[in-house]
Amino acid sequence: MRTDAPAGAGSRARDIRQLITYALVGGSGVLLDMGAFLLLYNVIGLHEQVANVLSTSLGITNNFVLNALFTFSKRDRLLMRYLRFYAVGLTGIALTFVLLAVFSRGLGIDPNLVKAGSLPVVLVFQFVLNRKWSFA
Incomplete structure (x- = not known):
């Protein structure tokens, strides 16, 4: 009986872990992004698009640091990777800009x-791009 793992099993396990x-x-970036958006838009009163750029930038920076440390374990060429x-x-x-324009401005949602609904779509799309390009 063969006891070793099939070829590629370790790679699949790594992919799933990643x-x-x-x-x-x-998720931590989403919480930070959404919390900052709610604060900037609802409390401070910034325009929704300005609040989106600022809150998303905060989430991006948070996610880069944590992904470099924990997800992809890449600590070289940090500026280029960032x-x-x-x-x-x-x-x-x-x-998200397009979705806000269409659904918020255009349809009154x-x-x-709209911001909350855009987050899962953006997350999946960015995982693929970051894995193949930013942390390759």
């Missing part, structure tokens, strides 16, 4: 709901 860790890190990670983050800002 995805889980990325999602947990992403710039790539931020560029990927900008895709999230752009996607509460910007808080």
